[in-house]
Amino acid sequence: MSAADDLDRTKLLAARFRAASERPYLASALYSLSVVPTDAVPTMGVDRHWRCYVSPAFVDATPVEELAGVWVHEAAHLLRDHHGRADRIPPAQRRDRLRVNLAQDCEINDDLLADGLRLPAGRVTPDAFDLPPGRLFEEYLPRLPASDAVLDCGPGAHGEPTPWQLDDADGAAPRVTEAEAKAIRRHTAEAMRAHVRNRGTLPAGWRRWADQVLEPVVDWRRVLAGAVREALSWASGAVDYTYRRPSRRSSALPGVVLPSLRRPLPRVAIVIDTSGSMGDRELGAALAEVTGVLREVGVRGDRVTVLSCDADVQAASRVTAAEQIELKGGGGTDMRVGIRQALDAPHPPSVVIVLTDGHTPWPDEPAACRLIAVVIGAGSAAPSWAETIRVPRG
Template identity: 70%
Template sequence: MAEFDQVKLLAARYRAASERPYLASALYSLTVVPSDGVPTMAVDRHWRCYVSPAFVAATSVPELAGVWIHELAHVLRDHHGRADRLPAADQRDRSRVNVAQDCEINDDLLADGLTLPQGRMEPGLFGLETGRLFEEYLAQLPPSVVCSDCGSGAHGAAGEWEVTGDRGGVRPVEADALRRHTAEAIRAHQRNRGSLPAGWRRWADQILEPVVDWRRVLAGAVREAVAWAAGAIDYTYHRPSRRTAALRGVVLPSLRRPLPVVAIVIDTSGSMGEDDLAAALAEVTGVLREVGVGGNRVTVLACDADVHTAARVTSARQVSLAGGGGTDMRVGIEAALALPERPGVVIVLTDGFTPWPEAPSSARLVAALIGADPPPPPAWVEAVRVPRIAGA
């Protein structure tokens, strides 16, 4: 293997993260793997970034910074997951798929002022419009096009130089959380500092603004349950009643409307696959946003046949998932109801293959049922069906 200038490569990543801070967390989640087998840089499904030492030596730091962001874009945009859904004939033509994906990415990177090495693929080389998805470019490309292999994190097919397994990489659940965090950072950057390329804005909107009906149904169920739990149920003298002025010498209390406490129970049993857990974790951010309560009002519990973690959170990134055994969501619901601050709303994210409590409690119970055909819960449980997702 040629001498590897790791300092130069990491300096380029630091430059990319400093100039585009909304990508920093995702950039630093990529694991560097030096390899003479890859021609330039590439990324696999598990966010491992393979780097040619010779390419690093021959490439300037500004160009390396651009390539860092290019490879990151493949996994952020779930190119491998989308490639898996292509017709079989297209999947076999992985070089052409890679070219189409590079066209989707590079027009945004060039519009953002990034410097990329010579030989890059972009829509203009083929007389195509900018701002399209790779699936659209794929149908319009010439039959025989070739580009540098960006790895299984792009076209989905593992190269001989790729490490097997997911050890040392990013798991699907973590990748989904990174996508959502990056999309939120893009939104914040756009609000505070100005415009971004259309492709990044569109991608963030797709991640953060789901368009399918079940999410609106879930949000509505959560809002209704929270409104029910936050009803005026107690009196306080901190704010006297308006009727006090009419009664001399008498101070009347007023009704107070407390913020509800919400518990989210996530099914981490063996029947929940990684895509199911990714779907569940993705919903935590949405629930936190829809609840609209202040910090430290939401507790997330990871449960299979036992409760493994329980913690108050303000972000999905703070959620720790553990389990993998049998399934009994009754244990998680009981633990939620036994919290020091009893929740008014309990939301259970599960595939539905679990026993349920025999009778309703004083808390409102909402079940988000993940999967194609989950068994129904008892009639008194508010149920919303959540389709399986792969990535985001």
């Protein structure tokens, strides 16, 4: 008799129904898992395509309440993109896939138990290794001993291939694509947010995960550097005519001086919000960003102007190093004044970078140059015609 014939599918699906009924925010994820009966796994495991491999003997021996907990456990590996995150850890740490799986189980199980789920005996938690709860598996992994565990949640967890997983092209069970998986994760995170708004409770690990899915943390330093490089590339790509160096084609027209084309070096203006709403920490972040801009974009000498601005421009200077920047202000906030003064300069900039907490009015019309707004904290974004880079406070 095959594993499919042995599987008590009614009991297994009843456990999934129980899990989805008691935690409806997980329903989409749970019902996206397709069942693959097999004797090759000791309990249950998943692959990258949301196929859930199930041992018939394990289903027979496990109460429905605990099976419901295992359903949530396996879905959690996929929701938290454990296989994708495992792909990004150093190869030396990935070598022991069961140790990776153990660290991932530590990340998941303390949340599940805190949420009142029952799990079968033998499921690990961080306190079994004297580790603090509520951490990510990447933090647990270096602190775990070599694993002698036999539980294997599959390539959907640790990311490494296993002998029992179906071929990627096998059509025996439905597959979830990566794009579909991202949609499931986002839908689940939104359902969790709605659950909390309706005065429901969630373990800290799930709340953190939902926040990261709906408001992903990006490396804003890299984004800012890329935005500035792209803006400067755009500015230096503009060409103009000059008679300072006549065109070589002038020799073909005696008595006529033709202008040559030149590629201008871009100028940068950095407008720093020094208003009262910007605390010392925010001013420090602004200064650090100026240092990063000067270093990253390679614009030197007198081609960078820094303006300290609250409701008026308090200081304007050309700088070659961050130490030369003078931050003055502390009054109201109106970055339009600083932007306008930058553009009215005898040599106007090609790129204006505004460092602000966002609590400021903005120009009604697009500036006559590229404008990058670096908004520190949760203030309002700049107009749609400007590029906004978000920097978290602290």
